[in-house]
Structure formats: C-alpha cells, structure tokens
Amino acid sequence: MFAAQNNGGSRSEARLLSAILVVAICLTLAPVLRLFVEGVTYQGNPSLSLMREVLAQPSTLSALKHSLVTAGFGTLVSLVLGSAFAFLVALTDLRAKAALVFCLMIPMMIPPQITALSWVQIMGPSSALLKTLGIAPPLGAPQPLYSPEGIIFLLGIQHMSIIFLTLRAGLRSVPQDVVEAARISGAKGLRIWWQVVLPLTLPSLGAGTAITFVTALGNFGIPAMLGIPAGYATLPTLVYQKLAGMGTTVLAEVSVLAMLIGAVAVAGILLQRLLQTRQKLHLVASTSRPLALPLGKARLTVEILLWALISAILVLPMFGLLATSLIPAYGVPLGLDTISLASWQEVLFRQPATSRAFTNSFGLAVGVSLFLLVICLPLAWLMERRKTRLTRLFDSLLDLPYALPGVVLSIAMILLLIRLPFTDATLYGTIWIIFLAYIARFFAVMFRPVQASLKQFDPAMDEAAQSVGASLYQRLRDVIFPLSAPAAAAGAILVFLTAFNELTVSALLWSSGTETLGVVIFNLDDSGETGMASALAMTIVLVVIVFMALIQLLSSRFPKGVVPWQT
Amino acid sequence: MADIDLSCVGKTFAGTPALQDITTRFDDGEFVALLGPSGCGKTTLLRILAGFEVPSHGRLRIGTREMANAQTGANLPPEARNIGFVFQSYALWPHMPVRRNVSYPLEIRKLSKAEIAKQTNAALASTGLVDYADRMPSDLSGGQRQRVALARCLVSDPCAVLLDEPLANLDVALRATMQGVFTDFHKRTGATMVYVTHDQAEAMAMADRIAVMDQGRIQQFDTPQNLYERPKNRFVAEFVGHGAVVPVQELKSGGNAQQARILGAEVTVQSANQEAQVSHVCLRPENLTITETGDLRSKVTRITYVGGKYLLEAVTDCGARLFAETRARIEVGTQLGLTITTPWAFLED
Numbered sequence: 001m002f003a004a005q006n007n008g009g010s011r012s013e014a015r016l017l018s019a020i021l022v023v024a025i026c027l028t029l030a031p032v033l034r035l036f037v038e039g040v041t042y043q044g045n046p047s048l049s050l051m052r053e054v055l056a057q058p059s060t061l062s063a064l065k066h067s068l069v070t071a072g073f074g075t076l077v078s079l080v081l082g083s084a085f086a087f088l089v090a091l092t093d094l095r096a097k098a099a100l101v102f103c104l105m106i107p108m109m110i111p112p113q114i115t116a117l118s119w120v121q122i123m124g125p126s127s128a129l130l131k132t133l134g135i136a137p138p139l140g141a142p143q144p145l146y147s148p149e150g151i152i153f154l155l156g157i158q159h160m161s162i163i164f165l166t167l168r169a170g171l172r173s174v175p176q177d178v179v180e181a182a183r184i185s186g187a188k189g190l191r192i193w194w195q196v197v198l199p200l201t202l203p204s205l206g207a208g209t210a211i212t213f214v215t216a217l218g219n220f221g222i223p224a225m226l227g228i229p230a231g232y233a234t235l236p237t238l239v240y241q242k243l244a245g246m247g248t249t250v251l252a253e254v255s256v257l258a259m260l261i262g263a264v265a266v267a268g269i270l271l272q273r274l275l276q277t278r279q280k281l282h283l284v285a286s287t288s289r290p291l292a293l294p295l296g297k298a299r300l301t302v303e304i305l306l307w308a309l310i311s312a313i314l315v316l317p318m319f320g321l322l323a324t325s326l327i328p329a330y331g332v333p334l335g336l337d338t339i340s341l342a343s344w345q346e347v348l349f350r351q352p353a354t355s356r357a358f359t360n361s362f363g364l365a366v367g368v369s370l371f372l373l374v375i376c377l378p379l380a381w382l383m384e385r386r387k388t389r390l391t392r393l394f395d396s397l398l399d400l401p402y403a404l405p406g407v408v409l410s411i412a413m414i415l416l417l418i419r420l421p422f423t424d425a426t427l428y429g430t431i432w433i434i435f436l437a438y439i440a441r442f443f444a445v446m447f448r449p450v451q452a453s454l455k456q457f458d459p460a461m462d463e464a465a466q467s468v469g470a471s472l473y474q475r476l477r478d479v480i481f482p483l484s485a486p487a488a489a490a491g492a493i494l495v496f497l498t499a500f501n502e503l504t505v506s507a508l509l510w511s512s513g514t515e516t517l518g519v520v521i522f523n524l525d526d527s528g529e530t531g532m533a534s535a536l537a538m539t540i541v542l543v544v545i546v547f548m549a550l551i552q553l554l555s556s557r558f559p560k561g562v563v564p565w566q567t
Numbered sequence: 568m569a570d571i572d573l574s575c576v577g578k579t580f581a582g583t584p585a586l587q588d589i590t591t592r593f594d595d596g597e598f599v600a601l602l603g604p605s606g607c608g609k610t611t612l613l614r615i616l617a618g619f620e621v622p623s624h625g626r627l628r629i630g631t632r633e634m635a636n637a638q639t640g641a642n643l644p645p646e647a648r649n650i651g652f653v654f655q656s657y658a659l660w661p662h663m664p665v666r667r668n669v670s671y672p673l674e675i676r677k678l679s680k681a682e683i684a685k686q687t688n689a690a691l692a693s694t695g696l697v698d699y700a701d702r703m704p705s706d707l708s709g710g711q712r713q714r715v716a717l718a719r720c721l722v723s724d725p726c727a728v729l730l731d732e733p734l735a736n737l738d739v740a741l742r743a744t745m746q747g748v749f750t751d752f753h754k755r756t757g758a759t760m761v762y763v764t765h766d767q768a769e770a771m772a773m774a775d776r777i778a779v780m781d782q783g784r785i786q787q788f789d790t791p792q793n794l795y796e797r798p799k800n801r802f803v804a805e806f807v808g809h810g811a812v813v814p815v816q817e818l819k820s821g822g823n824a825q826q827a828r829i830l831g832a833e834v835t836v837q838s839a840n841q842e843a844q845v846s847h848v849c850l851r852p853e854n855l856t857i858t859e860t861g862d863l864r865s866k867v868t869r870i871t872y873v874g875g876k877y878l879l880e881a882v883t884d885c886g887a888r889l890f891a892e893t894r895a896r897i898e899v900g901t902q903l904g905l906t907i908t909t910p911w912a913f914l915e916d
Contacts, residue, residue: 460657468671468719469647
C-alpha cells in the first residue's frame with residue numbers, strides 16, 4: 001500500500017544510494033555548473049563584463065540569428081513531415097506500420113554529418129550519381145545545399161523522427177472510445193481529426209516541437225558540413241571555428257557563446273516540460289487497441305506516397321553516398337569501367353587515422369555503455385525505492401547534459417578538466433576527457449529505459465527477497481539485475497550506437513591520436529577526400545542498421561517503452 | 568517460533584498518522600488476523616513487523632530480539648529478521664522456476680546443496696507442488712502461485728509468518744480451498760502467523776484472535792466469538808456482522824439483569840458487568856424476531872436473498888435502521904412488528 005514511499009529497508013541501501021548519487025552528480029551536473037560559474041566571472045572575480053563584450057560582437061549576433069533561423073525553420077520542416085507521418089501511422093489503417101516506423105527512425109540514428117555528406121552527393125555539379133545518370137548541372141554551378149535553405153532542409157529531415165515519436169506516443173494515449181463517441185455522434189473524417197484528436201494531442205505536439213528546436217539548435221554536423229563552405233556560421237560552428245583556430249586561449253570567450261546556446265536551449269526544455277505535464281493531466285486512460293480509421297479507397301495512394309517519400313529521404317542519399325565511394329576520383333561518373341573499391345580499401349585498411357578512430361570510437365562506445373550499465377542499474381533502482389528531495393531533483397536534471405547542445409557540454413568539460421583540481425595534471429587532449437563527456441552526455445540514454453522498466457517492477461519482488469534474508473548485493477544480483485536486464489541491454493545498445501557515431505562533442509575535444517569516427521569523416525570531407533569519407537560513412541550506416549535490426553529482433557523480450565521506436 | 572510484542576508503536580506518513588499507539592502482544596504460535604477497512608493501518612502495521620517500514624514511535628520485539636526501537640533509532644533490516652512474508656501479488660520472481668523460487672532463501676543461508684534439495688523438496692511436497700517444480704511462475708494458476716509463495720516462506724523455518732491479503736486476488740472457490748491450506752499449515756508448523764485481511768469471513772474462519780483496526784488504532788483485539796457477541800464499541804459492532812447500533816434511552820439495573828428502554832421498548836440487555844454504565848446496544852439479526860404483534864413497528868426497505876434465508880433491512884417509526892432475518896419472502900414496503908431479545912450493551916464515548 002505504501003510501497004512507493006518506502007522508508008524501511010536497510011542502511012546499506014541508503015549508503016550505496018548516496019555513494020552512487022554523488023558519482024552521478026559529479027559526472028553529469030558538475031560540468032554544467034562549472035560552465036555557469038565561468039560565464040559570470042572574470043579572472044576569478046564575479047563579473048559580467050566579458051559576457052557583455054562577447055555578446056556585443058557582430059559575429060556573435062549574426063551566428064545567433066543564423067542559429068535561430070535554421071533551427072526555427074528546420075523545426076517547421078520536421079513538424080510538417082513528422083506530424084503527417086505520425087497522424088497517418090497512428091490513426092489510420094495503413095499496412096506494414098512496423099516497417100514504416102522502423103524506416104522513419106533511421107534518420108535519427110544516422111549521424112548528422114553523414115546525412116549532410118550523403119545529400120551533398122546527390123546534388124550539385126560533381127555528384128557521381130547525377131553524372132552517371134547524365135543529369136548533373138554544369139560545372140561551376142553552385143552546390144544548392146551549401147546555403148541556409150540547405151541547412152534548414154536537412155535539419156528538418158534529420159529531426160522529423162523526434163516529432164514523429166512524441167506525437168505518436170501522444171496519439172496512442174488518446175482513448176479509442178473518445179473517437180468512437182465522436183463517430184457515433186455523426187462526426188466524420190477530418191472533422192474527428194480537427195475537433196477531437198488534434199486538441200487532445202496539442203500538448204505532445206508542442207513538447208515534440210520544443211525538443212526538436214533544442215536538438216536542431218545544438219546540431220553541429222549539418223551546419224558544419226554545409227555552412228562552413230558557404231561562410232554561414234551558426235553558434236555551434238562559431239564555437240568550433242574559434243576553438244579550432246585559436247586553441248584554449250579563447251576558452252573564456254567561447255564559454256559565453258556556449259552559455260548563450262545553453263540559455264536558448266534551456267528555454268526550449270522548460271517549454272517542453274511544461275507541455276508534457278499538461279498532457280499528463282488530461283490523458284490518463286490508455287487504449288488497449290490502437291486506432292485504425294479506415295482510409296478506404298485512398299489507402300493505396302497514401303501508402304505509395306509515404307513509401308516514395310521514405311525512399312527519397314532515405315534510399316536516394318544512400319545511393320549517392322555509395323556511388324561516390326565507388327568512383328576512383330571525385331567528379332568521375334560511375335560506370336562499369338570506372339567502378340573501383342580503392343576508396344574503401346584506402347580508408348578501411350590503409351589510413352592509420354581511420355583504424356585509430358575505429359579503435360577509439362569502439363573502445364569509447366563499449367566503455368561508456370558498460371560504465372553506465374554498472375552505475376545506472378543500482379542507481380535507478382535505489383532512486384525508485386528511496387525517494388528523497390535530492391533524488392527527485394537529480395531525476396529532473398539528469399536529462400540536461402543530453403538535452404543541452406553538445407557544444408555546451410564540450411566547453412563545460414574542457415573548463416572542468418583542463419586543470420584538475422589541486423593538481424597540475426590535465427585531461428584535455430587525452431581520450432579520458434571524451435570518455436567523461438560521453439558519460440555525462442549519454443547518462444540519460446541509459447538511465448531512462450532502465451528506470452522505465454523498474455517502474456513496472458513490483459516492489460514486492462524485492463521485499464520478498466529481503467524477507468527471506470537476501471542482502472542488498474544478493475538482491476541486486478539475483479532479482480533486480482535479471483529482471484531489468486533486457487531494458488538495460490536496450491539502453492546499452494542505444495548508448496553504444498550514439499557514442500559510436502558521435503561528432504559534436506568529440507569535434508571539440510579530440511586531438512591527434514584520439515580522433516573518433518565522426519571526426520575522421522568530417523576531416524576527410526573537409527580535406528577534399530570525399531570518396532574515402534563516403535566509404536567510411538557507408539560502413540557506419542551499415543553498422544547502425546545492423547544494430548537497429550538487432551534491437552528490433554530482440555524487442556519482443558523488452559518491456560514496453562524501452563525500444564524508442566517500438567509500439 | 569516466537570511471540571510478538573508491540574509497545575506504543577506509531578507511524579506517521581508525511582505528518583499524517585497512519586498508526587497510533589499500538590500496544591499489544593501476539594502469542595507464540597497464535598494465528599492473528601488484522602481486520603479493518605482499507606486505510607485503517609493494518610498493512611502498515613504488518614510492514615512494520617516485517618521491517619519494510621520503520622516505526623515513528625514505540626518498540627517492537629519478536630521472540631527475544633528487539634527488532635525496532637524508535638527512541639534509539641535501532642531498526643533491524645528485514646533481511647536479518649528471519650520472518651516469512653506472503654504478498655498479495657505473490658511476488659514470485661518471474662525469471663526463476665518454481666524450485667529456485669522456493670530454494671532461494673536456503674541459498675542465501677549458504678546451506679549445502681544436498682540440504683537445499685532436501686528441504687526444498689519437503690516444502691514443495693507439503694504444498695502439493697512437486698509436479699510443478701520445473702515450471703516458470705507465469706505458467707501457474709493463481710492458487711498455485713500462492714502455494715509457491717507459501718512454500719518459499721516456510722522453507723527457511725521463519726520465526727513468524729506475515730501474510731498481506733494473500734487471498735484477495737483469488738476467486739471465491741479457490742479462496743475457500745486456500746483457507747484450508749493456511750489453517751493446515753498453521754496447525755502443522757505451529758508458527759506465529761499474522762494475517763491482514765479486509766474480509767471478515769476469512770478472518771473469522773481462520774484466526775485464533777482478530778485485531779479489528781480503524782483509523783490507525785486497534786479497536787478491539789479478541790476471539791471471533793467475542794467480537795461478534797460482545798463488541799466494545801460502535802465501530803466493531805457495525806463492522807463485524809450485520810449490527811445496528813441504537814442508543815439506550817433509559818437504564819434500570821436491578822437484581823442480576825439490566826433493563827433498558829430501547830426505541831421505546833423495555834428490554835433486558837447484557838453487558839461486560841452488571842454495574843457498567845452503558846449507552847448503546849448492538850442489535851444483530853439474532854436479537855430481532857419478526858412478530859405480527861411486535862411492539863417495534865417498522866417498514867421493510869430492502870430485502871436480500873442470502874441463501875436459505877432473507878436478510879431484511881427495516882426502518883422503525885423513529886428512523887432507526889435495523890437488520891433482521893426471515894425464511895419467508897416479505898415484500899418491500901410491508902409493515903412489520905419486531906421484538907428485541909437480550910442485545911449486547913456497551914458504553915460509547
């Protein structure tokens with residue numbers, strides 16, 4: 001009866017909880033706090049003078065404007081695409097919904113720099129694909145994607161999955177009888193959608209829009225690949241350019257920029273939180289059967305349209321990427337006589353940087369997943385069982401390092417670790433700074449699925465073990481861990497995937513010898529080695545799809561809500 | 568096996584008292600039921616006995632060991648108490664087969680493999696689960712799951728067994744069977760058992776003594792017969808059985824019987840002792856006889872068939888609501904005469 005607010009149990013639980021909580025807070029929230037302190041001090045004294053100075057620079061203001069424009073309109077594109085898909089999939093009787101949903105999730109899992117690279121390969125005068133088909137624009141014609149519109153378009157595609165997911169979750173909580181009652185009352189088709197479904201899903205639509213805006217604002221890969229050639233800087237790319245050009249001497253200055261992005265992002269996050277709580281207020285019932293309004297004769301047309309759109313968004317750029325990776329030199333059309341695996345061979349087996357990056361990214365991804373697994377499992381369980389004011393506060397803040405733009409976290413990490421407290425040692429320039437940044441960034445990715453599975457867990461299971469004499473460690477090992485293992489596995493795979501592909505954080509934290517795969521692709525493309533960049537990107541896309549398929553296959557064994565794209 | 572001693576135990580949740588001033592003793596080997604409406608504190612009391620909750624006041628002793636003391640802050644964690652607990656939701660571990668669910672307490676106690684196998688088999692046999700030993704909990708019916716839970720709690724030979732509404736999720740027929748299983752188990756092991764329920768028939772059928780609880784306090788702790796025949800206050804009188812409580816208008820004690828005027832009628836009443844001051848009587852169906860000439864005129868407002876007889880709800884001319892039994896069907900709205908015979912009287916403060 002009172003299990004949720006259990007005060008009993010053993011003292012060892014309280015001790016373990018405080019120990020892990022301290023570690024978790026240090027890892028996730030300390031960097032954010034450190035950044036804040038940096039922004040409001042000047043040479044150790046509280047001062048806002050630096051902040052005023054940086055904010056007055058024209059480059060700051062134009063980057064802020066560019067960020068807001070691209071993120072804003074990009075969100076609009078996501079909103080249109082994502083909500084159209086979500087309404088159709090969640091409300092109507094379309095066939096093959098599972099396949100549709102799986103395909104719609106791929107854009108979110110493919111790193112943005114690869115999205116940008118692949119789209120560049122199917123447009124512009126030197127596109128191998130267009131040349132092969134003989135429809136390439138003449139040499140010297142501009143690459144249409146190197147423009148604000150290009151950034152907006154790709155940001156829109158990259159993040160439509162977020163809108164799709166949140167809106168679909170909202171739609172699924174609309175009780176079926178609400179729609180049935182409307183139909184009995186004589187409402188038809190669009191009228192049901194407009195007067196019943198839409199008002200009920202507005203909060204989730206709003207929450208999804210807010211979080212998409214924050215994500216688009218923090219995106220580095222797309223504006224970096226498209227904006228830097230066009231001389232169009234957003235806040236994240238401005239931070240990158242300053243730091244890459246002048247090193248840590250401009251650390252204080254870029255901290256202010258990072259705080260500026262952070263402030264806009266926090267506003268978005270707060271808006272999303274507000275809308276999410278409102279959604280919980282009026283939608284409590286959950287449906288057993290999903291809605292399936294008949295589309296009638298239009299069904300086939302709609303299905304063809306949707307799949308055509310998906311192949312245009314997903315498959316076409318991949319063909320572009322593949323074509324570029326198979327030509328011997330950039331600008332040559334692909335044909336039976338010119339086809340060559342030289343780029344693949346060079347990038348996968350000869351380039352020392354690539355194999356280093358593979359080792360680094362793989363090692364980081366595995367290490368971070370395992371570390372988070374070990375820390376999140378007991379923490380999530382103890383926080384569920386022993387709710388205190390501190391654990392509630394931590395629960396509401398732990399998404400921050402993931403939700404905040406990667407640039408913000410990177411700067412925060414540099415500030416925190418460039419000179420370790422009480423020593424002269426530094427972690428800047430080592431792989432450990434990337435490792436710690438990843439821990440902070442992906443903490444929520446691991447923690448939330450585990451927490452979701454433990455919330456469904458009957459506390460009596462644990463109490464039963466306790467009443468037969470099992471100690472805290474024995475209960476964790478024999479009861480808690482086996483029961484939350486599937487969710488933990490899904491969380492670990494997600495962390496692995498995202499860490500393996502990560503660019504934004506590592507772009508600011510890498511140095512020679514500690515480059516990650518994301519950085520290598522970015523650098524290869526930057527130095528004109530587009531063929532090799534494409535080959536490497538193709539490899540990563542394959543790895544991503546294989547891992548996603550793996551989760552999909554295992555998904556029947558996961559509790560509800562663990563696999564992000566699962567019903 | 569051990570007795571359980573509570574002194575001044577209280578529990579407050581966020582400022583609201585859930586349990587107040589519980590001082591009582593459950594004897595060694597006794598089958599005690601905690602009975603009360605939901606929210607009365609019975610589950611909280613059970614969870615304090617188990618150690619899942621820490622009392623805010625008072626002391627708890629089980630056997631020779633002090634389990635919790637709010638003054639010193641001492642609280643033995645549940646895993647160190649050697650207590651059996653049977654949950655309403657069974658709380659079987661879904662990832663372990665039946666045998667491992669039952670043997671797990673012995674693994675914790677680091678017994679030898681052979682010893683574990685022997686004791687597990689004995690526990691499975693005594694609950695009739697030998698054929699199901701290799702099944703997973705999800706493949707069992709509700710009654711079988713509850714028997715696994717029982718086997719799991721008896722295998723480690725606990726000093727007391729606590730049961731939290733263990734039959735609430737079962738259907739009526741299975742409930743009767745499982746009541747038999749629990750009673751047999753209690754007779755065979757002689758364990759001290761504390762059983763939480765909101766179903767008075769269940770409590771009456773199994774318990775040696777019942778603690779009727781309301782608003783965080785034990786209202787009366789007595790044998791089932793005494794609770795029914797000699798309730799201490801209005802709550803117990805109304806909660807146990809179909810009791811109507813009506814005020815005593817005038818009391819005359821003379822000789823060896825007390826005479827009272829109830830609803831205008833002169834009636835002989837029983838009470839704890841002859842000199843006791845009483846203010847109310849409890850009228851049960853047994854205290855009321857339906858007669859044409861009965862001096863208590865009343866009108867039938869509801870009639871329910873309860874198998875073999877009808878339960879009548881009647882309202883007297885002065886507005887009191889009474890329960891009576893009849894073998895013949897009487898239509899709603901009929902005027903009746905009722906006669907009261909020796910009801911139980913108590914003092915309501």
